[in-house]
Amino acid sequence: MEQKRFLFFGAHPDDPDILFGGTAYQLAQAGHVIKFVSMTNGDSGHYSMKPEELAAARAIEAQNSARVLGVSEYEIFPLHDGELEPTVENRKRVIRCIRKFQPDVVITHRTCDYHPDHRAASQLVLDSAYMISVPLCCPETPVFDKIPVFAYSFDRFVNPRPQRADAAVEIDSVMEVKVAAMSHHRTQFYEWLPWGDGDKDFDVSKLNEEERFNHVLKWNRRFCIAADNGRETLKQVYGAEKGSQVVYAETFEQSDYSRQLPLDEFARLFLP
Numbered sequence: 440m441e442q443k444r445f446l447f448f449g450a451h452p453d454d455p456d457i458l459f460g461g462t463a464y465q466l467a468q469a470g471h472v473i474k475f476v477s478m479t480n481g482d483s484g485h486y487s488m489k490p491e492e493l494a495a496a497r498a499i500e501a502q503n504s505a506r507v508l509g510v511s512e513y514e515i516f517p518l519h520d521g522e523l524e525p526t527v528e529n530r531k532r533v534i535r536c537i538r539k540f541q542p543d544v545v546i547t548h549r550t551c552d553y554h555p556d557h558r559a560a561s562q563l564v565l566d567s568a569y570m571i572s573v574p575l576c577c578p579e580t581p582v583f584d585k586i587p588v589f590a591y592s593f594d595r596f597v598n599p600r601p602q603r604a605d606a607a608v609e610i611d612s613v614m615e616v617k618v619a620a621m622s623h624h625r626t627q628f629y630e631w632l633p634w635g636d637g638d639k640d641f642d643v644s645k646l647n648e649e650e651r652f653n654h655v656l657k658w659n660r661r662f663c664i665a666a667d668n669g670r671e672t673l674k675q676v677y678g679a680e681k682g683s684q685v686v687y688a689e690t691f692e693q694s695d696y697s698r699q700l701p702l703d704e705f706a707r708l709f710l711p
């Protein structure tokens with residue numbers, strides 16, 4: 440088996456896990472190498488913790504989640520949450536990170552997204568797609584031979600157009616592992632996100648095991664929409680019967696800013 444290397448750039452500690460966790464786990468189980476990057480330290484999204492305390496907690500949560508998913512490295516850039524900008528300095532940080540890891544596939548958010556950090560993360564990664572091959576840019580980190588494929592993860596935004604499901608991976612079979620990994624992000628799924636959704640009195644200690652599972656599963660509902668959008672791709676990669684029965688799927692769109700694969704080859708790239 441040829442080992443493949445996947446590098447996911449999310450804006451916050453939990454984005455790679457949510458958007459790529461089920462696929463990452465299956466790929467890691469099959470012997471492929473996965474790295475997650477959070478381009479901010481997540482020090483802003485909370486109602487009671489101090490920023491430094493929150494960043495420290497999220498760094499630990501990320502490492503615990505990575506262990507569950509079999510992710511080999513979860514790097515967190517020392518940049519403030521809510522303040523990510525597509526600067527040249529940050530672009531160089533991304534270029535060096537890609538060159539050091541030498542991925543076959545780089546994945547990130549799309550540039551149309553409600554969160555300014557998600558948009559900036561996407562912009563930074565796309566701005567690096569060509570520049571990673573320019574030797575005099577960041578010359579201290581040499582150019583590598585491979586030209587990676589760049590891809591976008593799923594989101595629900597339909598303007599200017601919905602994500603195209605060029606690749607679709609069923610995650611029904613690994614949902615328990617994905618939820619277990621996500622559950623390590625306590626400050627997100629058990630604290631900040633319920634609070635932000637208006638549930639100010641949410642208290643995870645009052646939930647039993649099944650209720651906790653269902654609580655975290657809520658953040659996977661979007662992948663039912665992804666499965667429906669990617670139904671034709673699911674049928675192609677898993678066969679008509681299995682493909683039509685998939686409930687949750689993580690889907691990926693090929694970016695046209697880097698190396699282009701035929702779409703059937705792109706779809707197979709994400710399978711374990």
Ligand SMILES: [Zn+2]
Pocket residue numbers: 450451454554557
């Ligand atoms: Zn995020």
